[in-house]
Amino acid sequence: MKHGFELLNDPFLNKGTAFTTEEREKYGLVGLLPPCVQTIDQQADQAYENYLTKADNEAKRHYLMRLFSENRTLFYNLFSKHLKEFMPVVYDPTIAPDIEYYSERYVDSQYACFLSADHPEDVETSLQNAADGRDIDLIVVSDAEAILGIGDWGTNGVEISVGKLMVYTAAAGIDPRRVLPVILDAGTNRQELLDNDLYLGEHHRRIDDEKYYEFVDRFVACAERLFPNLYLHFEDFGRSHATVLLDKYKDTYPVFNDDVEGTGIVTLAGILGGLNITGEKLTDQTYLCFGAGTAGCGIANRVLQEFVDQGMSREEARGRFYLVDRQGLLFDDMDDLTPEQRPFARKRSEFEEGTDFGSLLAVVRAIHPTIMVGTSTVHGAFTEDVIREMAAHCTRPIIFPLSNPTKLAEATAANLLAWTDGRALVATGVPSDDVTINGITYRIGQANNALIYPGLGLGVLASKARLLTDQMISLAAHSLGGIVDTTQPGAAVLPPVSRITEFSERIATGVAQEALRQGLNREPVSDVQAAVRTLKWTPTYRTLDA
Ligand SMILES: NC(=O)c1ccc[n+]([C@@H]2O[C@H](COP(=O)([O-])OP(=O)(O)OC[C@H]3O[C@@H](n4cnc5c(N)ncnc54)[C@H](O)[C@@H]3O)[C@@H](O)[C@H]2O)c1
């Protein structure tokens, strides 16, 4: 057992002023702490008061990160008491500037694992060093080529791995000792980082694909070998790698790509939530994706699969999907489509000659979408003209501007509701305030993968699933139904973040049951609900091992 400063400096074991008199005597802490012994609730109250004195969300985040570095139990205790308030501070959108200025603001490695493609021979040692003897069940790994919508941030992107894991613990009770944030430094193409002496990553451009895939392969194989129960979460990889990597590993290991799959699940859940409100059928909808990249195509595929699951042929269902990217509406005669876009590309012969598809407005005018999802990173792209045009052809347009952080969102909830006189069913990527129009208060769902991935991960871990299958993913999307009271005027399409711990458990149980039904559990699990509950870690102090 650690003693003295070594114990105080271990955030997994540290209790700060809550070390009891006996513990202080036993573990060499006498004289190292102020005399008063506090309870964790007193510590949390005090920390919260301190937090409230901080001037803005960035300062608040820095304060919380310090607490996280020093005492994880207290950090999560406090987080659990202020979940809704802390989510946008700890996570998106406030995490974005902390990624941009990571190197300048660096104070602590936060127990993350830093892997460099320049030293592939160090992968195993680095993972072992970072795990420091802990059994690791969950890794969030990023190569930071496409952080949120803010682009390539190289090693600075480690913050997203750390941040996503914080949400796993806060929402689903994943034991913080059993997780590992990992950053793969494969270079960066952001010139301002390469020119910046303070930048803490490798100072070269991204490596070529051959070396890149070799490096990722080495990491995956090594992590899987060192941590046999690992569930591996990929985050914010670039458009040309994200789906390739997912497809490469998903039939061998339990891997998850948050931007492709997590976003697909939460968006489908939001669409199903919207249709619960209107009573309309999914298979009657026309779908427009604006920004057909990693998330855009991931969502389109998930929603398409739901059309198929609801009885429509894949071919007919595809006919309802329109993808718009930089080129405008995507056609099959274009030679710059990505492999993910190609199956959705339309034929020019479907339309009258001379139809204009160059702008979003023109596409909306031509196809009359009933669902429009934005994952383009183009701030304000859902203009009043576009929305009024869409709303002229359907009663309750489903409109999800999902680009993050706030400064990149395609529209605000307030504008979407104002321009449609309250008819739009809206969800946004980051939290939105309620909107009141004509006396009705509209609650805005947050279609952020954070609503889903913690519960999904808990379900995979509780069932000891050896793979994450399409059926488990579909189940997760369906498990958010029935939580919101859709008879209330202004009801949200998704349940509120304030209830995330409750519905994460529900997602986990459903997903774990599905894994068992498919016979994917590596070990027998007799009671799924009990397995989920047992796995959950609670933020209270434990007795230290002798
Ligand atoms: N809410 C969520 O849970 C969630 C999840 C994942 C991604 N996102 C957001 O979605 C956005 C995209 O992320 P990604 O990982 O898919 O990135 P990506 O780079 O893979 O995709 C973005 C796509 O938008 C296209 N685009 C850029 N400018 C455009 C324009 N002017 N018109 C039309 N298309 C344009 C790009 O060509 C690309 O195909 C980001 O802002 C990200 O934060 C949100």
Ligand SMILES: O=C(O)C[C@H](O)C(=O)O
């Ligand atoms: O990180 C988020 O807030 C959601 C998503 O994974 C994104 O990349 O934007």
Ligand SMILES: [Mn+2]
């Ligand atoms: Mn992401």
